[in-house]
Amino acid sequence: MKDTLIQYDKDLFLFLNGLGTPAWDGFWMFMTDKWSAIPLYVILLVLVYRKYQVKGTLILLVAVALLITCTDQLSNFFKYGFARPRPCYDLDLSLVLRQVKGYCGGQYGFFSAHAANAMGVGIFFFQLFRDNRRYFAWFLLLWAVMVGYSRIYIGVHYPLDVLAGMAVGTTFGWIFSGLYTIVLRKTA
Numbered sequence: 001m002k003d004t005l006i007q008y009d010k011d012l013f014l015f016l017n018g019l020g021t022p023a024w025d026g027f028w029m030f031m032t033d034k035w036s037a038i039p040l041y042v043i044l045l046v047l048v049y050r051k052y053q054v055k056g057t058l059i060l061l062v063a064v065a066l067l068i069t070c071t072d073q074l075s076n077f078f079k080y081g082f083a084r085p086r087p088c089y090d091l092d093l094s095l096v097l098r099q100v101k102g103y104c105g106g107q108y109g110f111f112s113a114h115a116a117n118a119m120g121v122g123i124f125f126f127q128l129f130r131d132n133r134r135y136f137a138w139f140l141l142l143w144a145v146m147v148g149y150s151r152i153y154i155g156v157h158y159p160l161d162v163l164a165g166m167a168v169g170t171t172f173g174w175i176f177s178g179l180y181t182i183v184l185r186k187t188a
Helices: 002-018 022-032 034-082 113-129 134-153 159-187
Strands: none
Touching: 002 134, 002 159, 022 134, 034 113, 034 134, 034 159, 113 134, 113 159, 134 159
């Protein structure tokens, strides 16, 4: 069963990774670059400041920093615990995959920290904005999914790495948005 699942994951990876074309490489490299999200984060900070003022914004910064720390460190724990090589380190795949990024990253890839962090942030803010900025909230989820997919596109993660990262990010995003709401109410 495990071997079959891993083979399906490799086959799906090769299919999705193989859909890439040089015309789209720049876009997906932009999506996967952690620094490209800075304008989005600035917009989020402005919206939060308008709604929750200084105290709410400072509490939010702490909550999001803890959220990203948790997802990122849990990813490192799993990567070394499972020790599943990234596709670009798999000798069978390294000759046939499209590796868009020149640098593959660390040797192990389960689960994707990029996917976990993006989805964690996406879910956190989705919870905050779903009632009064519904379209923007859905945009954040779309952004998180695109960041996750970018990891497959550039050749550094399998689909299960990304899906597991998204699941972890969803869980922590939901937990930390709930904690943020509780702390905000208690400090009001």
